[in-house]
Amino acid sequence: MKNDIEKIFKDLDGSFDVHETPLGHQSRFLAKLDNNRKAPVKKINWWKPLSIAASLTLLVTLGFNFFTSKDQVSGELASVSPEMEKTQSFFITTINKEVLKLKSFENAETKVLIDDALLQINTLEKEYQGLKKDLIESGNDKRVIYAMITNFQKRVDLLEQVITTIEEIETLKELKNETII
Template identity: 45%
Template structure:
């Protein structure tokens, strides 16, 4: 093996560059290092980075949009104009009732209101399942009736909570009158 290496060096004996670099080589090298970089290559890198980030954002948005569309159901309002009016009426009524209930929130009504809101949340989850079923079968009237019934149940719960709040208020007033 040593003979092999010796033969290689003998064959390359006068081909090595052993000359000293020209005077000022170090200064020229340092000047090249300190020169501003080529702006076009820097711009290409920035453009490539921006395109990559934009493509990633578009891809993520597409995935999110696709999953949200597939998981969402069909709202009652998309069935017909009458159902759109019905949904609008129920949604408006529910919002008004919720505002009234929130105005009545205090330490004595807190538990009562929270219980009512939990019942509403259960009905909301059931409604979401109904929207998915409606999307799959738009001709099934039973689903539409179930959705309307769901809205009616929500309003009944809100009315019940308001009635119970009024009862609590009356009990408080009666108790306070006894002590006067």
């Protein structure tokens, strides 16, 4: 092994750099090193910002298309025709008025009756949401439109019936109190 190392050194003899470094080499090297520290060259990688911008553009475009297409096929009765829009508007206005009227009668004695009526209204509203999906899937089938109108009518009838019942209860209480006096 010793012979191998000596042979390697003999083969490399004369190829070693044995000269002294020129005068001032170290100071020039340190000056260059300082210059590189002061003004580092930043290589800007444009791929990341461009890919983020492209992704955002794609998401905005897809989101815009999703929401605009959803508005066009809403499944509402109003989307069928202008007459159906008027019908839906009438029923919604009537239902909202009746609900407000019903809530105005709320007291300790009528609370259970009113809560039950509102629960039934919510059940009918859930059925209506299902009918909206059916309307989209069926392509404005007349049977689905009729079912939607019937749903509105059931809600109005229910509210009117409960209001009439509460008014009758109030009237009976007044008559009972008048006979006692």
